[in-house]
Amino acid sequence: MSGMSSRMSGRAARRAGLPALGVALLVLYPLVLPLLFSANQARYWTLSIGSNSLILGVVALSLIFMSGYGGMVSLAQASLAGFAAYIVAIMNLLPSSTATGATIGFGWPPIPSAIVALILATLAGALVGAIASRSSGIYFLMLTLAIAVGFFYVVLQNYEFFGGHIGFAQILGPTGQPRANPIAFYYMCLAVAVFAYLGLRYLVRTQLGLTFQAVRDNPRRMRALGYRVSLHRIAIFAIGGFVAGLSGVLGVWYRGNISPGVVDLSRTIDVLIIAVIGGLGYPVGAFIGAVIFVILDVFASSVEVFGFSFDERFNTLIGLAFVVIVLVAPHGLVGLVDRGWKGTKRRLSSSRAPATAGEAAAGPAGDATEEGIPAPVDPIDQRDPGSTGIGNS
Amino acid sequence: MSKDLTDFVTVCLNGVTLAALYFIVASGFTLIFGLLRTTNMAHGAMYVLGAYVGVSVVAITGEWWLGLLAGFVLVSLLGIAIHLGLLAWMAGQDLRQALVTIGIAIIIVDLSLAHYGGVAYLIPPPELFAGAVSIPWVVGGQYSAFRLFMLVLAAAVYLALWLILNRTRIGMYIRAGIDDRDMLSALGVNVARVFLFVFALGAGLAGMSGVIGATALSITPNEDGWFLLSSLVVVIVGGMGSLGGAAIGALIIGLAQQIGLFYAPTYSIFITFVIMAGVLAVRPQGLLGKPA
Numbered sequence: 001m002s003g004m005s006s007r008m009s010g011r012a013a014r015r016a017g018l019p020a021l022g023v024a025l026l027v028l029y030p031l032v033l034p035l036l037f038s039a040n041q042a043r044y045w046t047l048s049i050g051s052n053s054l055i056l057g058v059v060a061l062s063l064i065f066m067s068g069y070g071g072m073v074s075l076a077q078a079s080l081a082g083f084a085a086y087i088v089a090i091m092n093l094l095p096s097s098t099a100t101g102a103t104i105g106f107g108w109p110p111i112p113s114a115i116v117a118l119i120l121a122t123l124a125g126a127l128v129g130a131i132a133s134r135s136s137g138i139y140f141l142m143l144t145l146a147i148a149v150g151f152f153y154v155v156l157q158n159y160e161f162f163g164g165h166i167g168f169a170q171i172l173g174p175t176g177q178p179r180a181n182p183i184a185f186y187y188m189c190l191a192v193a194v195f196a197y198l199g200l201r202y203l204v205r206t207q208l209g210l211t212f213q214a215v216r217d218n219p220r221r222m223r224a225l226g227y228r229v230s231l232h233r234i235a236i237f238a239i240g241g242f243v244a245g246l247s248g249v250l251g252v253w254y255r256g257n258i259s260p261g262v263v264d265l266s267r268t269i270d271v272l273i274i275a276v277i278g279g280l281g282y283p284v285g286a287f288i289g290a291v292i293f294v295i296l297d298v299f300a301s302s303v304e305v306f307g308f309s310f311d312e313r314f315n316t317l318i319g320l321a322f323v324v325i326v327l328v329a330p331h332g333l334v335g336l337v338d339r340g341w342k343g344t345k346r347r348l349s350s351s352r353a354p355a356t357a358g359e360a361a362a363g364p365a366g367d368a369t370e371e372g373i374p375a376p377v378d379p380i381d382q383r384d385p386g387s388t389g390i391g392n393s
Numbered sequence: 394m395s396k397d398l399t400d401f402v403t404v405c406l407n408g409v410t411l412a413a414l415y416f417i418v419a420s421g422f423t424l425i426f427g428l429l430r431t432t433n434m435a436h437g438a439m440y441v442l443g444a445y446v447g448v449s450v451v452a453i454t455g456e457w458w459l460g461l462l463a464g465f466v467l468v469s470l471l472g473i474a475i476h477l478g479l480l481a482w483m484a485g486q487d488l489r490q491a492l493v494t495i496g497i498a499i500i501i502v503d504l505s506l507a508h509y510g511g512v513a514y515l516i517p518p519p520e521l522f523a524g525a526v527s528i529p530w531v532v533g534g535q536y537s538a539f540r541l542f543m544l545v546l547a548a549a550v551y552l553a554l555w556l557i558l559n560r561t562r563i564g565m566y567i568r569a570g571i572d573d574r575d576m577l578s579a580l581g582v583n584v585a586r587v588f589l590f591v592f593a594l595g596a597g598l599a600g601m602s603g604v605i606g607a608t609a610l611s612i613t614p615n616e617d618g619w620f621l622l623s624s625l626v627v628v629i630v631g632g633m634g635s636l637g638g639a640a641i642g643a644l645i646i647g648l649a650q651q652i653g654l655f656y657a658p659t660y661s662i663f664i665t666f667v668i669m670a671g672v673l674a675v676r677p678q679g680l681l682g683k684p685a
Contacts, residue, residue, distance in 0.1 A: 073488060131670045134677040138432050138487040139633070142625050145434075146669065149622040153662040160659060265618035269495055276492060313507060319499030326492045327479070380488050 019284075026190055030183045046182040047254075053294045054189040055250045057287035058196050060274040062243035065200050067280050068376025069209065070236035071216035076128050076144040078271045079151040080241045081248030082263030083124050086155065087117035088249050089168035089258045102160045110174045114249045118242060125241015126234050133233035148268045156260040165260055173253030189250050196243050197283060203239070204376075212236055216377065266315075273322050279332025281378030288334055296321065330380045402530045404655045405648065410540040412647025413547035414606055418620050419627040419639045420554060421598030427571050427634020428591045431480060432491040436599050437621030438498035438505075441614060443468045443600025444607035445505055448514045457519035461604045468600025469593040476592040481585065498617060506614040513611040516604065518542075540609055550598070554636055557594075567591060571634055626665060630672045632682025641680055 029050060033042035059081045067073045091113035093105035108116070132143045155162040178185040203209045215222050215232045223229050252258050261267075274293045278285025300314040329336040422436045433439075443464035451460035475497060483489045517523070518539040525535040558564040566587045569577045578584045606612065606620070623646065628634075631642025649668055653661030672680060 131673060134673050138430070138491060139629075141488070141491055142432060143629060143673075146622055146625045146629060147666070149618050150626075150662055150666045152618075153622075154666075157662060158659045265621075266499075269499065272492070272495065313503055315499050315503035316507075319496045319503065322499070323479070323493055323496035326489055326496065330486075330489055380486065380492075 022284075023194060027187075030186050043179065043182045046186050047178055049291075049294055049298065051178070051182075051186050051189045051250075051254060053287065053290040054186075054193045055247050055254060056271070056274055056293065057290035058193050058250070059244050059247035059271050060278065060286035060290055061193075061196055061200065061283055062240045062247070063271055063275045064278070064280060064283050064286050064376070065243065066236055066240040067275070067379050068283065069204055069212050069216060070233065070240075071377065071379055072132075072233065072236065073141050073272075073280070073379055074128075074132070074144045074237070074240060075141060075268050075272060076132075076148045076151075077240060077244045078268040079148040079263050080121050080125050080128070080244040081251060082155075082258070082267070083151070084117040084121035084245035084248030085252035085258045085262065086162055086168075087120050088113045088252050089171050090161070091116050092171050093168055104161065104163075110172065110253070117249055118245045121245025121248065122238045122242040125244070126238040128241070129234040129237025130230075133230045133237070145268070148263075149265055152260055152264045155263060162260075167257060167259030167262075169257040171252050171256055171258070173250075175253075177256075178254055185254070189254075192246050192250060193287070196246055197287075200239075200243070200283060208235070213377075273318060275332075276322065277325055277332055279334035279336075279338075279378070280380055281331060281376045282334040282338065283376070285332050285334040289332065292333070293318070331378055335378065399530055399532050400655070403532045403536075404651050406531060406536060407540075408648035408651035409644065410543050410609070410647075411651060412643040413543040414602060414609060415623050415627050415647050416547045416640050416643035417550050417598060417602040417605065419624040419631075419643055420550060420636060421595035421602075422624040423628045423631070423634055423636065423639045424554070424567075424591055424598075425595035426628065428567055428574075429480075429588050430485075430487055431592070432487065432494070433592075433595065434491050434494040434621065435475070435498040435501060436494075436595075436624055437617035437619070438501040439468050439472070439596050439599035440603040440606065440620045441505055441612065441617045442471070442501050443603030444516075444612040444616075445509055445514070445603075446600065447516050447604030447607055448509070448612065451516050457516065457608070460516060461601055464604035465597040465601040468603070469597030471600075472593045472596025473589060475596075476589055480592070481588070484588075498621075502614050502617050509614065511613060511615075513613045514607060515611045516608040518608050537609075543605060543609060546605060551636065551640060558636070563587060563590060626669055628679070630669055630679060632679030635679070635681040638679055638681035 030042075030046045033045050036042075037045065059077055062080075063074060063077045066077075088110075090104055091106050091108045092110060094107040095103050095105040097103050106113075128144065128147055131147065132140055135143050155167075156165055158164065173185070173188070175181050175184040175188055204213070211222075211227065212232060212235075215227065215229050219229045222232075251262070255262070270293065274289040275286060276289070277292055278287070278289025296318060297314060300317050325332065331339060418436070418440055422433060425431055425433050425436075446467050447460035447464045450463040451457055454460070475494075479493050479497075480490050483493070522538040522542045524538055526538045526541065527534055528536050556564075558568060566577060566582050566584075569582075570584060570587055574584060577587075602620075603612070606616075627639055627642035627646050629642075630645055631638030631640070645668060646665055649664050650661055653664040657664070676682075
């Protein structure tokens with residue numbers, strides 16, 4: 001018994017040690033770069049690879065949180081991030097007249113602008129949730145996609161509030177120009193990413209977080225128990241909107257501008273791709289997926305397969321990679337490692353029965369409580385319970 | 394006739410003819426979803442591909458109808474390949490299927506961009522419908538013959554699909570499969586083959602509508618998002634898997650977009666979404682959809 005408990009605590013220590021090690025490496029990352037590269041290259045690796053991955057990771061994290069703990073794969077997250085970015089721009093810019101003659105801009109400093117943006121992104125998330133929580137499963141995916149694509153066309157057509165196809169430029173964050181002070185900008189991104197990751201990890205252990213998961217697993221039973229299911233779904237959306245908003249705020253400070261291109265369909269899909277590459281059921285996968293995505297993006301030009309250069313064809317490369325991941329590793333790369341590791345352990349231990357398909361599909365939920373962190377469930381495992389009444393009139 | 398009224402009639406006619414296109418696009422989407430429960434996220438990309446097939450075939454042969462046929466056949470062959478090669482292996486896993494089709498859509502659109510570039514192509518209409526016809530109450534007294542012809546095409550597609558669904562054996566299987574797949578399979582019907590037929594038909598309709606859309610409007614590679622969105626909104630409003638729902642949804646969305654574009658240009662998309670949210674609030678399953 002004591003042996004077991006020591007093994008457990010050893011494992012717990014290892015599990016706590018791994019994130020701490022990861023954060024330590026991320027803190028050291030920009031400090032090591034100047035030793036390896038020239039100043040220009042170090043800046044590139046700090047900003048375009050490091051900060052960019054963190055920013056994309058945070059928005060993918062919001063998607064993974066919603067899918068893993070809420071059972072809802074939302075395609076509206078990139079749009080919520082973009083919405084927050086637009087609000088930062090509008091609050092931050094000095095009053096000026098737009099193409100239609102309306103005056104827009106409040107001239108607020110960066111931080112208050114960001115706070116307003118985060119509040120509005122949370123509310124916008126709740127609004128999307130209020131519309132979308134009436135559907136479920138695959139309808140939900142379609143509905144949030146429709147909202148996302150619709151938002152793109154709204155900002156593209158609307159000059160009064162969103163500046164039309166031009167958008168807004170010259171938006172500075174609290175650290176100033178990212179290029180002028182890349183390390184400060186990087187640490188700001190890292191702080192936000194760690195805050196979002198740990199915050200969500202904490203949240204899922206609270207009463208509210210556990211209720212979210214109960215609603216995910218059995219909405220009918222929760223409704224029968226007197227919980228307000230749709231209100232909880234809206235709350236998940238609001239939290240998802242807040243986290244996506246964090247990414248949007250960092251993103252607009254990173255780019256210095258905002259235009260409809262930042263919320264178009266391909267950005268929406270990018271966030272999904274990042275989450276799927278990392279693993280829809282694994283919060284840390286958001287950041288791993290983001291790093292892989294950014295590195296593919298940067299180095300696509302040097303990839304050559306059978307004489308076919310992906311120089312201009314990054315999208316083809318990422319599309320192929322995406323299809324392959326969904327085919328061979330539907331739980332993402334983190335899922336591949338995690339499940340591969342568990343499978344090896346299972347095969348090595350003779351006391352346990354070999355894994356059945358059902359057990360494998362139950363995924364990380366199996367050892368949910370051993371580290372006190374409830375495991376998310378990958379919605380990719382959810383199967384269509386059978387055709388239910390979608391009929392032809 | 395006052396100017397306001399001729400404006401309104403013209404705008405409505407634009408809306409109805411646009412609805413005809415939306416219906417043809419969305420009919421394939423809703424058929425596939427209704428039976429297979431596969432959300433074909435590549436539907437917009439298939440529209441784009443069909444349009445480019447039409448552009449090339451019409452440019453080579455000079456025959457519009459051949460372009461239409463080629464758009465249907467080639468895209469439905471691609472649909473067969475996608476279904477047999479990828480989707481059939483993950484039947485029932487609807488999220489995974491949706492993800493795979495997203496990947497395919499990215500590849501199709503990117504390769505279209507590589508081959509045709511970012512410029513807009515326009516397919517010349519068949520000679521019979523090349524000009525304008527005189528009709529009363531519209532601005533200028535004349536209206537594009539091809540856009541009117543789209544109404545005929547949409548009606549023909551509706552009729553053909555209705556006949557297939559209600560008057561043929563495979564249509565009977567499709568209707569039965571929509572209600573209860575497992576029971577249909579238990580009765581000895583080769584459900585896999587029915588699925589394949591429906592997927593090929595739906596993909597072909599997307600390809601065909603691309604040719605029609607490229608003739609009436611124009612085609613650029615990034616059009617896929619717009620037509621995927623239109624299909625989604627049309628079937629969300631009309632009800633998933635329902636042919637009549639797709640027709641009603643297309644009419645509502647086509648009219649709302651054109652009326653919005655004329656009277657409140659910067660809010661036209663917004664109106665579409667207010668309608669969608671409104672329908673969902675009252676009838677989450679869509680106007681003609683059965684409750685899930």
